[in-house]
Amino acid sequence: MKIDLAATLSRIFAMLxxxxxxxxxxxxxxxxxxxxxxxxxxxxxxxxxxxxxxxxTGKVRPRTRKVLRWALAEIVFLSGVPAPHVVDAATSFVxxxxxxxxxxxxxxxxxxxxxxxxxxxxxxxxxxxHIQLRLPEILWNRWKEQFGDETSERIANALLAPAxxxxxxxxxxxxxxxxxxxxxxxVESPEWAPxxxxxxxxxxxxxxxxxxxxxxxxxxxxxxxxxxxxxxxAPKPGEVVADLCAAPGGKSVxxxxxxxxxxxxxxxxxxxxxxxxxxxxxxxxxxxxVAQMDATQFQSPTPLDxxxxxxxxxxxxxxxxxxxxxxxxxxxxxxxxxxxxxxILHQASLALKPNGRLxxxxxxxxxxxNDLQIxxxxxxxxxxxxxxxxxxxxxxxxxxxxxxxxxxxxT
Numbered sequence: 001m002k003i004d005l006a007a008t009l010s011r012i013f014a015m016l017x018x019x020x021x022x023x024x025x026x027x028x029x030x031x032x033x034x035x036x037x038x039x040x041x042x043x044x045x046x047x048x049x050x051x052x053x054x055x056x057t058g059k060v061r062p063r064t065r066k067v068l069r070w071a072l073a074e075i076v077f078l079s080g081v082p083a084p085h086v087v088d089a090a091t092s093f094v095x096x097x098x099x100x101x102x103x104x105x106x107x108x109x110x111x112x113x114x115x116x117x118x119x120x121x122x123x124x125x126x127x128x129x130h131i132q133l134r135l136p137e138i139l140w141n142r143w144k145e146q147f148g149d150e151t152s153e154r155i156a157n158a159l160l161a162p163a164x165x166x167x168x169x170x171x172x173x174x175x176x177x178x179x180x181x182x183x184x185x186x187v188e189s190p191e192w193a194p195x196x197x198x199x200x201x202x203x204x205x206x207x208x209x210x211x212x213x214x215x216x217x218x219x220x221x222x223x224x225x226x227x228x229x230x231x232x233x234a235p236k237p238g239e240v241v242a243d244l245c246a247a248p249g250g251k252s253v254x255x256x257x258x259x260x261x262x263x264x265x266x267x268x269x270x271x272x273x274x275x276x277x278x279x280x281x282x283x284x285x286x287x288x289x290v291a292q293m294d295a296t297q298f299q300s301p302t303p304l305d306x307x308x309x310x311x312x313x314x315x316x317x318x319x320x321x322x323x324x325x326x327x328x329x330x331x332x333x334x335x336x337x338x339x340x341x342x343x344i345l346h347q348a349s350l351a352l353k354p355n356g357r358l359x360x361x362x363x364x365x366x367x368x369x370n371d372l373q374i375x376x377x378x379x380x381x382x383x384x385x386x387x388x389x390x391x392x393x394x395x396x397x398x399x400x401x402x403x404x405x406x407x408x409x410x411t
Contacts, residue, residue, distance in 0.1 A: 009093050013066055016041060033080075040073045042323035043134055043160055047124060048072040050131050055112045056105075064102055067094055071110055076117065083114050134160055136326055139316065146367060151393070155365075158395045163320040166398075167212065167219040168227070169197035172257035178217035183207025190398065192390060193227035220281075222250050225317070225392050225401040229308060229361035230254035232388060232405040235263075239305035242266040244295040244348060247274035249281030251310055251361075256285045266301070268293035296343040300351035306358070307348045311341045313362040313369050317392070317400025338368050345377050349384065352408045358384070361403040365393060370402040383409050 015028040015038055025035040041048075048069045052060055060068070071090040075083045087110045095103035117123060124132050130140035133156035143152035167184065169177060177197055178184070183205035187198050199219070201207060212219065230251050235241045235258040246252045247269040256265050267278060267290045275292060282288045295309070314334060315325040345360060352358060360377075362369050370391060378384060387405040394400035 009067070009070065009089070012037065012070060016066070037070075037073060037078070039162070039323060040077050041069050042327075044073065044077055045069060045134075045323075045327055046131050046136065047127065047134055048076070050127050051076075051113055051123075052109060055109050055116075061102070063098065064094065064106060067106060068109065071106075072113065075110070075114065076123075087111060087114065133157070136329060138331075139326060139329055142366070147393075154395070155393055155400075159319040159323070161320065161396055163223070163399070164203075165201040165209065165221060166223050167199040167201070168222040169199070170218040170220055170253075170257065171196070172260055175218060178215065181212060181215050181217060184212055187397075190224045190227060192392070193224070193231045196227055196231075198224055220250065220253055223318075223321075223399045224397065225363070225394075225399040226250055227254070228390060228392060228401050229310060229359050229403040230258065232390075232403050233306050233308050233357060233359040235259050235265075235306055238263045240264045240266075240302055241306045241308070242268065242298075242300065242304050242348075242351070243308045243310070244268050244293065244298055244344065245270075245310045245312065246290075247271060247278045249278045251308060252278070252282055252288075255308065256282060256288060259287055261285050261287050263287055263305075264289065264302075266291070268295065268298070270294045296340060296347060298344075298347045298351065303353045303356075304351045305353060305356055307352060307356070308359050308361065309344055309348055310361045310363075311344050313337060313341070313364040314366055315363055317363045317365045317394050317402070320394065320399065334366065334368055338373060341369060341373055342376065345373070346381070349377075349381055349406075349408070354408055354410045356408045357387075358406045358408070359403055360406065361401065363399060363401050365391065365400045365402065370404075374404045374406070377406070383411075385409060 018028055025038040029035055049065065051072060052065065052068050067090050071086050074081050074086045087107060090110060091103045091107040094106045130137045133140065133153060135156050143155065183202045184199045185202050187200055189196050189198055235255050237260045239259065240263055241255055241259065243252045243255055243265065246267040252265065252267045259265060265288050267282060267288055269275060269278060269292065272292045275290060279290050282290065314329055314337060315322050319326050348358060360374060364370065374386065374389060378386060384406045387407050389404035392398065392401045
């Protein structure tokens with residue numbers, strides 16, 4: 001039976017337009033099928049554009065390309081809908097929304113691609129390497145220079161794989177490791193957080209997060225890479241600590257647990273819209289003070305023992321979860337981000353006590369946001385020393401991250 005998919009296209013396109021640093025597929029829809037479609041389009045965008053350009057004789061309009069990306073995601077990378085039905089739906093949608101001429105191009109382009117797909121087993125063999133790896137050329141060239149070809153290819157391939165859902169066993173109040181929770185697998189703790197109990201959902205078990213959270217065990221959904229920064233800061237009970245870019249709260253929860261709900265944790269974020277979720281995630285702790293705050297203008301109510309800066313960044317370490325971020329990466333945006341990061345670093349440094357600790361953290365693997373940022377800070381702030389730093393490259397077991405522990409000298 002013919003499936004009419006055109007009615008859903010406007011909704012899908014609107015969600016694609018809203019994907020970005022502030023929105024992931026799970027923020028835009030509860031449907032697992034729609035989330036998978038959004039992720040597939042975002043992961044393979046340049047490969048689909050390359051396919052279109054091989055079959056187009058002129059310039060393709062952005063609105064037309066959007067329809068073609070959806071159709072090719074369904075035809076090439078997903079298997080739920082027969083190709084002829086997808087072609088018909090895309091053609092009908094464009095005809096109704098735009099023009100018969102534009103619809104004729106969509107129909108001809110998709111049918112030509114489908115015909116070629118039937119003849120070839122490895123359709124992208126002739127594509128440039130960055131397209132085969134689903135990377136923008138600028139990132140591919142930067143990573144080759146920084147990490148070399150082999151490591152860069154390994155990173156790119158890892159970023160194309162679906163990300164597992166990881167669960168951290170909450171550390172405070174203390175609890176025993178769970179036993180025999182259906183669909184939950186214990187995994188090895190990362191070397192940067194060796195005492196943390198980590199689990200992941202078993203994809204084969206088809207168990208929902210709601211099912212897991214209905215058990216007696218208390219979990220927090222958290223990729224292992226996010227444990228690096230709080231582990232480096234290592235708050236002690238009774239300390240006064242701030243998390244200046246706290247939403248949605250995963251790292252703040254770890255800090256509060258390390259404090260054992262003593263002392264004070266200031267959890268601030270610039271986005272007022274995110275504060276409700278931050279407060280919900282921190283529910284149950286009495287040591288928390290949540291408020292809206294622009295970290296670039298931070299003024300501490302009291303001298304701090306420690307501060308965590310999980311700063312806004314390019315997200316190149318988390319492209320498994322935010323694949324759309326790679327298509328907006330450019331040097332202008334990178335320069336703007338590093339300027340904000342530098343300002344946050346400086347402002348936070350003013351609030352620390354002598355011997356106070358600062359952890360600067362990103363989910364980026366770009367040196368401009370990591371090593372070079374720390375180097376510049378230390379040159380302009382001789383009252384600080386670098387205690388430790390670590391870069392985690394993304395792989396199939398975790399996202400990518402960077403963190404550096406800085407300490408203010410005793411005056």
